Amino acid sequence: MNASVAFPKPSLRPYLAADLPLLAEIRLAAIEELTIEDYDEAQRRAWADLADDEAGLGETLKKGLSLIALISGAPVGFIVLADGGVIDQLYVHPAVARTGVASALCDAIEKLARARKLENLVVDASDTAKPLFDKLGFTAERRNTISVEDVWLGNTRMKKKLT
Known part of the structure; x- marks a missing residue:
C-alpha cells in the first residue's frame, strides 16, 4: 500500500447480528492472507x-463487548473484549491491513475497558498481530x-496494565 495515499479513518459501532456473515468472511480472509509470513500452509x-x-x-x-470498524459504511474489521479483559478476537480485512483500523479498534476497546x-487487557496475540500489540504498549x-x-x-x- 502506498503510504502517501491517505486512508480514511474508520468509524466504529457495536456489533449487529446482521454483521455476522461478513465478519466471518473477514476473519477467514485475514487468516488466509495476512499470516503468510508467520505461519506455514x-x-x-x-x-x-x-x-x-x-x-x-x-x-x-454476542457474549463479548464487540466493536465493528467501518469504512464508507462497510465493515472492514472487528474486535471482541471477553470477560476478564481478554481481547478474544481482532481481525481486519486484508485490504485495510496496516492502515490503522486494528489500532483504532484496540484504542476504543482500551477506553471502554x-x-x-x-x-x-490480555491477548493471546498471533505472531502476525504481536508487533501491533507491542506498539500499543502490551508486554509479552x-x-x-x-x-x-x-x-x-x-x-x-x-x-x-490499565491502572
Whole structure:
C-alpha cells in the first residue's frame, strides 16, 4: 500500500447480528492472507478450519463487548473484549491491513475497558498481530502453543496494565 495515499479513518459501532456473515468472511480472509509470513500452509489451513464456524463466532460476538470498524459504511474489521479483559478476537480485512483500523479498534476497546475499571487487557496475540500489540504498549508474558488438527500454532500471551 502506498503510504502517501491517505486512508480514511474508520468509524466504529457495536456489533449487529446482521454483521455476522461478513465478519466471518473477514476473519477467514485475514487468516488466509495476512499470516503468510508467520505461519506455514498447514498452520494457516488448520487455523482457518478452526475459524470456519460462523455460529461459534456469532456466540462470541454476542457474549463479548464487540466493536465493528467501518469504512464508507462497510465493515472492514472487528474486535471482541471477553470477560476478564481478554481481547478474544481482532481481525481486519486484508485490504485495510496496516492502515490503522486494528489500532483504532484496540484504542476504543482500551477506553471502554478503562471506563469499566478493568486493571488489565490480555491477548493471546498471533505472531502476525504481536508487533501491533507491542506498539500499543502490551508486554509479552509467555509463549503458547496450541494443537489444531495435529498442527502446532504459536502465539504470545501479552498484557497491558490499565491502572
